[in-house]
Amino acid sequence: MVTSTPPSLPASGLSASGSLTIDLGALARNWRAAHEASGTARASAVIKADGYGLGAVEVARTLAKAGCRDFFVALPSEGIAVRSVAPDAAIYVLNGPMAGHVDAMADAGLIPVLNGPEQLALWAQAGDRHGRPLAASMMLDTGMNRLGFDEAALDALAPDALQGIDLRLVLSHLACADDPSADMNIVQRARFNRMRSRLPDVEASLCNSAGIFLGPDYHYELTRPGVCLYGGSPFIAEPAPFHHVVTVGAEVVQLRRVPAGETIGYGATFTAASDMRTATIAAGYADGIFRAAGNRGFAAINGVRVPYVGRVSMDLVVLDVTALPDGAVRPGDQAEVLGPTISVDDLAQASGTIGYEVLTSLGSRYERRYIAADFSQF
Structure with missing residues (x-):
C-alpha cells in the first residue's frame, strides 16, 4: 500500500479525520473489462481532472x-505529469494546444x-519550428456543439491544411x-462516418464509457472509457457493472441523544419525530459531500445504511443511528461515506x-491511501 498525504495538511504528521482509499487493483480490473467490452477495438483511459479526482x-x-x-x-499540464509514468504511451490533450504551451507539449510528445x-494553424506552426509535422488528432463536432470541427469548418479547410x-x-x-x-446516437454515428470520410484514413474513436455498450458499430479502433474505470455508472438510473474503486471513511466525532421535537442542523430542516440517537461525522461539503444531500443521503456503519439528518455542514454531517444497537458505534469509529455499501452513484x-x-x-483533507494492484491475479 502506498500512502500519500495532501500537502495542505499540517507538517506535524497529524492525520486527517477522514480517509480516501483507492483500490488500484479494482481500477485495473475495470479497465480490462472495458477493454474486453470494446471488442476488436482497444480501450484507452480518460484520466483528466487528476484521474477523476483519484x-x-x-x-x-x-x-x-x-x-x-x-x-x-x-490540459497540457496533466499530460506532462502523466508522461513521467507512461513514457511510451500516446497521450491526447482534449482541450487542444493553447498559446504559450505548444512547445512544451511538443517537447513532451503530447x-x-x-x-x-485556429488550433490547427497553431500546431502546424509549432511543427515548422520543430522541423517536422507533429502528431495530432481532430475532434469532429457531430452534435454536441461544444468543441470540434463542424461540417462547415471541415469543408472550409484548404486542400493543403x-x-x-x-x-x-x-x-x-x-x-x-x-x-x-436515444436517436441522437444513430444521428451522431452517421455524421461521424460522413465527416471522417473527408479526412485521411486514420484511426477513429467515438465511444465514451456508455458508448462502449452501444455495440461494435460504435467502437471503431479506439474507445475512451472514463467514469466506468473509477466505479461510476455511465448509464441513466442503472447500477454500475464495475468494481467499486473508491472508499471514503469519516470519523465519528460525537454521539448524541436527541429528544422528540428537537431540530438538527442549520435552518432546522429536520425535526425528530421521536427520541433518537445520532452520530456526527467529520466530513462535509468541503470534502465532497454535497449540501444538497442533506436529509437525503446515507452513510454506512458496520455495513448498515444510516440516513443523513439535517443539512450537510462544511465539516460535519449528522447521521441517524437509532436503528443500530446501543453501543454499536463509538466516537473514533469510521463511517463509510463511499464504498461497498454506499456507491458513488x-x-x-x-x-x-x-x-x-x-x-x-x-x-x-482526506488522508489518501492507494492499495496496489496485484497483477499476478490478472
Missing part, C-alpha cells in the same frame, strides 16, 4: 501496467486534439450514450448530480 499519476501508472497504451487528459482551424500535421486519430463525442434508445442521486461530479469533488 490521482492521475497513480492511475496512469497502474493502467499502463495493465496494458493501456492511450490516455486522454484535458498529441493535441485539434478543435478548430493538413500537410503540416501528422494526423493520428479522428474522434467525436456522444451526447446521449447513457440512453441506448448513491451519493450522486441523493445530491441531484452525477457520479462524475462526486468523484472530482472529493476534497484535499
